[in-house]
Amino acid sequence: MGWIMPEGASTYAGDIDRLYYLILVITGVALLIVEVALVAFAIKYRERPGRRAHYTHGNMKAEVVWTAVPTVVVVMIGVLSARVWGDIHRREGPPADAIPVGVMAKQFEWNTTYAGPDGQLGSADDFVTRNELHVPVNRPISVMLEAEDVIHSFFIPAFRVKQDAVPGMHIRIWFEATKPGTYELGCAELCGLGHYRMRGLVTVHEQADYDRWLAQPRAAAETNR
Amino acid sequence: MPDVAHQPGPGEAAPEHKEPPYIAIFFVLGVLTLVELGVAFLPWPKLTLILLLLLLAVWKAVLVALYYMHLRFEPNRLRMLAIAPLPLAVILVVAVIQEFS
Amino acid sequence: MAHGAHGAHGAVMQPPLYAEPGAGVYNEKLGMWVFLGSEVMFFTALIGSYIILRVATPAAWAPLSERVLNVPITAVNTFILICSSVTMVKAFAAAQLGRQQALCRWLLATVLIGATFVGIQVFEYQELIHKGFVPSAGLFPSTFYTMTGFHGFHVSVGVLCLIYVTWKAFRGKYTGADHRGVEVVGLYWHFVDLVWIILFTIVYLI
Amino acid sequence: MATTVPREELLVEGYTGAHPVDDRPFIRKYIFSTDHKVIGIQFLVMSLFFLLVGGVLAMVIRWQLGFPGRPMPGGGVLPETMAPGGIVLPEFYNSLVTMHGTFMVFFAIMPLLVGVFGNYLIPLKIGAPDMAFPRLNMASLWTAVPAGLLMIAGFFVEGHHASAGWTAYAPLSESPEYSGVSNGQVLWCLSLIIVGLASILGAVNYITTIINMRAPGMTWGRLPMTIWSLFVTSILVLLAIPILSGAVIMLLFDQTIGTTFFKPAGGGQPILWQHLFWFFGHPEVYILILPAFGIVSDVIANGSRKPLFGYKMMVAATVAIAFLGWIVWGHHMFQSGMNPTLGTSFMLSTMLIAVPTAVKVFNWLGTMWLGNIRFHVPMLNAMGFVSMFVIGGLSGLFMASTPVDIYIHDTYFIVAHLHYVLFGGSLFALFAGITFWYPKMFGRMMNATLGKIHFWLTFITYNMVFFPMHALGIGGHMRRIYDPTQYEFLQPLQWINVFITYSAFILFAVQLIFAYNFIASWFNGAKAPDNPWEDNALEWTVASPPPHGNFRTVPVVYRGPYEYSSPEVQEDFLPQTRKLPGDREPDVMPPGLRAET
Numbered sequence A: 001m002g003w004i005m006p007e008g009a010s011t012y013a014g015d016i017d018r019l020y021y022l023i024l025v026i027t028g029v030a031l032l033i034v035e036v037a038l039v040a041f042a043i044k045y046r047e048r049p050g051r052r053a054h055y056t057h058g059n060m061k062a063e064v065v066w067t068a069v070p071t072v073v074v075v076m077i078g079v080l081s082a083r084v085w086g087d088i089h090r091r092e093g094p095p096a097d098a099i100p101v102g103v104m105a106k107q108f109e110w111n112t113t114y115a116g117p118d119g120q121l122g123s124a125d126d127f128v129t130r131n132e133l134h135v136p137v138n139r140p141i142s143v144m145l146e147a148e149d150v151i152h153s154f155f156i157p158a159f160r161v162k163q164d165a166v167p168g169m170h171i172r173i174w175f176e177a178t179k180p181g182t183y184e185l186g187c188a189e190l191c192g193l194g195h196y197r198m199r200g201l202v203t204v205h206e207q208a209d210y211d212r213w214l215a216q217p218r219a220a221a222e223t224n225r
Numbered sequence B: 001m002p003d004v005a006h007q008p009g010p011g012e013a014a015p016e017h018k019e020p021p022y023i024a025i026f027f028v029l030g031v032l033t034l035v036e037l038g039v040a041f042l043p044w045p046k047l048t049l050i051l052l053l054l055l056l057a058v059w060k061a062v063l064v065a066l067y068y069m070h071l072r073f074e075p076n077r078l079r080m081l082a083i084a085p086l087p088l089a090v091i092l093v094v095a096v097i098q099e100f101s
Numbered sequence C: 001m002a003h004g005a006h007g008a009h010g011a012v013m014q015p016p017l018y019a020e021p022g023a024g025v026y027n028e029k030l031g032m033w034v035f036l037g038s039e040v041m042f043f044t045a046l047i048g049s050y051i052i053l054r055v056a057t058p059a060a061w062a063p064l065s066e067r068v069l070n071v072p073i074t075a076v077n078t079f080i081l082i083c084s085s086v087t088m089v090k091a092f093a094a095a096q097l098g099r100q101q102a103l104c105r106w107l108l109a110t111v112l113i114g115a116t117f118v119g120i121q122v123f124e125y126q127e128l129i130h131k132g133f134v135p136s137a138g139l140f141p142s143t144f145y146t147m148t149g150f151h152g153f154h155v156s157v158g159v160l161c162l163i164y165v166t167w168k169a170f171r172g173k174y175t176g177a178d179h180r181g182v183e184v185v186g187l188y189w190h191f192v193d194l195v196w197i198i199l200f201t202i203v204y205l206i
Numbered sequence D: 001m002a003t004t005v006p007r008e009e010l011l012v013e014g015y016t017g018a019h020p021v022d023d024r025p026f027i028r029k030y031i032f033s034t035d036h037k038v039i040g041i042q043f044l045v046m047s048l049f050f051l052l053v054g055g056v057l058a059m060v061i062r063w064q065l066g067f068p069g070r071p072m073p074g075g076g077v078l079p080e081t082m083a084p085g086g087i088v089l090p091e092f093y094n095s096l097v098t099m100h101g102t103f104m105v106f107f108a109i110m111p112l113l114v115g116v117f118g119n120y121l122i123p124l125k126i127g128a129p130d131m132a133f134p135r136l137n138m139a140s141l142w143t144a145v146p147a148g149l150l151m152i153a154g155f156f157v158e159g160h161h162a163s164a165g166w167t168a169y170a171p172l173s174e175s176p177e178y179s180g181v182s183n184g185q186v187l188w189c190l191s192l193i194i195v196g197l198a199s200i201l202g203a204v205n206y207i208t209t210i211i212n213m214r215a216p217g218m219t220w221g222r223l224p225m226t227i228w229s230l231f232v233t234s235i236l237v238l239l240a241i242p243i244l245s246g247a248v249i250m251l252l253f254d255q256t257i258g259t260t261f262f263k264p265a266g267g268g269q270p271i272l273w274q275h276l277f278w279f280f281g282h283p284e285v286y287i288l289i290l291p292a293f294g295i296v297s298d299v300i301a302n303g304s305r306k307p308l309f310g311y312k313m314m315v316a317a318t319v320a321i322a323f324l325g326w327i328v329w330g331h332h333m334f335q336s337g338m339n340p341t342l343g344t345s346f347m348l349s350t351m352l353i354a355v356p357t358a359v360k361v362f363n364w365l366g367t368m369w370l371g372n373i374r375f376h377v378p379m380l381n382a383m384g385f386v387s388m389f390v391i392g393g394l395s396g397l398f399m400a401s402t403p404v405d406i407y408i409h410d411t412y413f414i415v416a417h418l419h420y421v422l423f424g425g426s427l428f429a430l431f432a433g434i435t436f437w438y439p440k441m442f443g444r445m446m447n448a449t450l451g452k453i454h455f456w457l458t459f460i461t462y463n464m465v466f467f468p469m470h471a472l473g474i475g476g477h478m479r480r481i482y483d484p485t486q487y488e489f490l491q492p493l494q495w496i497n498v499f500i501t502y503s504a505f506i507l508f509a510v511q512l513i514f515a516y517n518f519i520a521s522w523f524n525g526a527k528a529p530d531n532p533w534e535d536n537a538l539e540w541t542v543a544s545p546p547p548h549g550n551f552r553t554v555p556v557v558y559r560g561p562y563e564y565s566s567p568e569v570q571e572d573f574l575p576q577t578r579k580l581p582g583d584r585e586p587d588v589m590p591p592g593l594r595a596e597t
Ligand code: HEA
Pocket: A026, A027, A030, A031, A034, A070, A071, A073, A074, D167, D285, D286, D288, D289, D331, D332, D350, D351, D353, D354, D355, D357, D358, D359, D361, D389, D390, D392, D393, D394, D396, D397, D399, D400, D401, D405, D408, D409, D410, D414, D417, D418, D421, D422, D425, D426
């Protein structure tokens, strides 16, 4: 338990975590100021016989300070956040060399469509896995998110990726995993009684491994059709 | 501030009160409706039509508010209160339309 | 109104005598205007959704000439509602001058014309439903029935209120000095008319 | 009180103040009463009941989260469709979460803050005999009650109660084929439409009353912060609730008559529901906090025996929050598929809203600074409010930052935030407000010792319940999940859930102290003096409880409500109606009063 972010495994994680820690420090300081002042005043200015409160209606200078300082601080947080946000949701879309993957969410499973050897989604050699997502390490992955029934949310905590999948919409996101291994994929939007078990696994392969995996299940998928 | 409680409020029933041109407004409203009907079926570009029709509708609405709801004769404070929600309506529609256009 | 709010005589159509200057109008009128602010937002939700959905999915709206809506009859109905607004405002003018007979007659006319509007709308609905234009038939009918339906509901409530006011008028409850009921119900009535003016344009003509 | 004018003599045309004898029959006095004070107390009873219901639902939620799949003690009484053998079903869990949020927001906190304090305090504090429209006021209460019953009825209908969250995201909320819920959701919609109508009627009344019925001398610059906050809140209610009503009506039609506003299959837009809901929803959360700000401002000034620091800035901040509150709704939708550029604008506006709130926090601290602080129970709760609300507000900044929100959106970080602002904020302020005005409402004092015990135990256990939720959120724990142990990465965090659950049970038990104190004091509390807290505002110049009609004659106001420790008088308080030699008469004076002075 604590305030430490779990280990990240994508290119976003660094930026997001840094921003998180920055805000943690800023808000921590603000919180400390407020709580310390509150406790100190409570002790120092508790009622004592014969004392009288200082009669004042305010102080313009103080007001200006505590309006201006928070303004500067939050605008700074805003500007820094906007930059990271802009990197994630790039105007020009995912990098050109990204591997396209289709993810169709439905109650209560994730169906992932991979492009076949032609590298194009929507062609005859596509194949599908259920509740599994396989990606190579250090390659941008471009995910086309769709939903069949209700809203779901594609959440890979280790990658700091979360995006709603909305029926009727085609939402493209991208990410790049940086560490091989297996990670959990969860659904973060209430989608019905099975929402809590709408779980999948993401496997990040070394490139060679990935190529081998890509070669193997294709036949099976074709017979499945 | 003057002792406002004793002055007859604006739009109050004073005997010499002159009636606003209710009937004239009525004819304007009727004519504007006819114009709208005429305009709607003109073979003009869609955007022009929409803007023109909206303009006519707002014109009519403003006439109703100013004269029939006698906003024209009300204190300023009330007039401000009456138009206060309109910016919110615009904010909502304009922001959400960004999503889909 | 109940105790405390107003005296029995004199300045009932003014702000309370014993208070700081407020909006400069009497309570009931201020209250109605405040309430109308809320109504504006209600119709914003419905009309705004219509606009947004229409921008998002233009294909769900056929060109004007191919739509099933009966524009001529609705144009007549629009005119009818405008007529009811003018009779309403004439009733108010009569009330201001304390002309009892004129007040009753104009109010009665407003009730009848208002009810006619509702009647024609019901007829229009029947015709449309007959043609298969039912609420579940797509985006256009969804928005159409919700907007015009809630407007019709408002008109109907207005007619009921007007009937009550008319009944009171016939019993001579309104005077030149106190005709709050007439003015307040009038504000509501004109507002409903105003909403229709907007609706007619954006639903039937655009 | 040393007033120079013999008030009893001054009768004003059109003013019928306090009734010397109250001869209303029982039913008009206590049930269908038009007296704002009775209505306020009726709202109090109603909403405390719903607070209790919401609390009970929370306990069931906590049981399931702490011990997923284990039969709940006493759960055997629940029907098979909810918890067979005492084991909570996933469907039932979703209903629990939905109804916990719904009851707490719409039937507990909102009526407590707006219905209770709006009704009880507005006429008294501005010096009016009653609301502008007493009968409308009664109608508002008796519209809210059936709505609440309708909401409860949902538990007993075929299928489950509404279970798409209190935010009711479409299309889940409107598709029985996906949710398994039909009638429950319909009742949820109807109930919200009706309770919305009640709120709007109330708001119309409050706004009219505050604008038009302030006693002579009660200028805008002398209004207590409670009244300012309630005024601004009422405007938010007036303009935000109809948006919800409209949206819910469309949702209802989608479900019942087959329209397709939010149904993608028929060309509708699920995102539109979210926009409408949050366009209402964010103003709504400020509806839930602004009155709390007002109550706390009044209590802190009273407790510190010092004028409120920066009154004008406090008013300006309230208004600024209300304005900005309309342009930040998108921060609930950063991950919804909303246009990212729009997201950036919403982030910046959300950041800015921290500024007026900061002004408020520092002004409360400024009020305490160099004060002479009395730690009565209301003051303790008000200080609890400041220290806890700040945590909730600051956690809001994490979520306002779009990239960070990617990770913490829909996790327990949000749950922690919302409980810190709603419980740590609104509910602590309510404890402050209820204990502060209880003597006026019931003419009896609450037990101060029990009050202090309740405060400290609540303060501690409350933090034990909700502070660890931040850690869960940072660990990635999603919200609204029935069984967190399904995920491997959450299993190491499960002990936190267990800890929270035990703490929550204690927290609930501690609330029973409050319930006991509340009920027992009603019957046996010490008789309350007219002005137990030595406050300046108008309600403390009349008897406890005040008579029907409030003031015997028109009160005249000579100053603002925060003149504590003024050098002009010996005592450390100076009532608003007390005329000192140098005081000018208000510009507007009722004819009767003017003639005599
Ligand atoms: C009383 C109710 C209340 C209040 C007052 C607030 C106040 C704020 N809220 Fe909160 N919010 C909720 C109730 C409330 N919220 C609820 C119920 C939800 C969840 C809804 C759901 O999904 O179910 C929610 C969700 C929510 C989200 C969506 C999260 C998500 O779903 O991903 C966001 C995102 O931006 C947010 C932000 C904020 C901010 C920035 C404030 C600001 O107003 C806070 C400002 C206050 C401070 C900042 C603290 C005091 C200031 C200082 C001490 C000054 C010094 C400090 C600095 C300037 C650094 N809130």
